[in-house]
Amino acid sequence: MYLEHWELNGFPFDNVPSSNFYYETDEHRTLCEDLYDAIMRRRGAIVLTGEIGCGKTTSSQRVLLDLPQERFDIALITYSSLSPLEMLREISQQLGLNAGEKDKNEMLQALRKHLAKNAADNRDTLICIDEAQSIPDIATLEELRLLLNYQLGNRFLVTLLLIGQPELQQKIAAIPQLQQRVALNLHVGRLSLDHSLQYILHRLRIAGNKRPILTRQALSLIHQHSGGVPRRINHLMDRCLLVGMRNDSPVIDSKLVQTTMKRYPS
Numbered sequence: 001m002y003l004e005h006w007e008l009n010g011f012p013f014d015n016v017p018s019s020n021f022y023y024e025t026d027e028h029r030t031l032c033e034d035l036y037d038a039i040m041r042r043r044g045a046i047v048l049t050g051e052i053g054c055g056k057t058t059s060s061q062r063v064l065l066d067l068p069q070e071r072f073d074i075a076l077i078t079y080s081s082l083s084p085l086e087m088l089r090e091i092s093q094q095l096g097l098n099a100g101e102k103d104k105n106e107m108l109q110a111l112r113k114h115l116a117k118n119a120a121d122n123r124d125t126l127i128c129i130d131e132a133q134s135i136p137d138i139a140t141l142e143e144l145r146l147l148l149n150y151q152l153g154n155r156f157l158v159t160l161l162l163i164g165q166p167e168l169q170q171k172i173a174a175i176p177q178l179q180q181r182v183a184l185n186l187h188v189g190r191l192s193l194d195h196s197l198q199y200i201l202h203r204l205r206i207a208g209n210k211r212p213i214l215t216r217q218a219l220s221l222i223h224q225h226s227g228g229v230p231r232r233i234n235h236l237m238d239r240c241l242l243v244g245m246r247n248d249s250p251v252i253d254s255k256l257v258q259t260t261m262k263r264y265p266s
Helices: 028-041 055-066 082-095 104-120 138-145 168-173 176-181 193-207 216-226 232-247 255-262
Strands: 045-050 072-077 125-130 158-166 180-190
Touching: 028 045, 028 055, 028 158, 028 180, 045 055, 045 168, 055 125, 072 082, 072 158, 082 104, 082 138, 082 176, 104 125, 125 138, 138 158, 138 168, 158 168, 168 176, 176 180, 193 216, 193 232, 216 232, 216 255, 232 255
Parallel strands: 045 158, 045 180, 072 125, 125 158
Antiparallel strands: none
């Protein structure tokens, strides 16, 4: 426990998405605005990619929480390693439909009726697939594409949001019909040096930090080692705070960061 040593009231670098610690750059703000706009306008298929630990799930969750609850019926799939039939069943269950032992045709009929009813009630249906790069079978992506064929007049009855690592784009490219349906491609990048520094200081401040506890050289070294990936920054900073407490250090300097990297290689 290093909270007392550093005079903090909470752990600032836990790798659990938290709105309290959310740090927003101009790029993140624009990305979230674009994503929100595409969902609100029922653009069809939307793709959000980013490297592991860069915050794509956190950004998407922030947008989903901002959507008007009374307007949206959302299926959020966080485990995507599913066959076509398993995916349809999971989507049906997420939307409150009793999939039970229904076969594929029965599920599709029930799903079509549900989407049409939502549209008649002025509600939008959003299907969000996280870690979509893990979808094992191209047939599952094809099944998701076919849901975009459900249209009423000039509006899609469902909006499909696919979130995943960059290799997701390769899987989508293997299905030209799906790739052509993608209205918006978004990408969450790594933090720059300046944003890495601001990210670290922001999280420390939210956790109650009131005095300087890092040198500029230490901050630069942490950015260099983490590559600007927030999850890696969190891991290294958490270990630095722990090592600093054990060494009874008043500040985290570059020497302490180097010691931490050797003790806890990543």
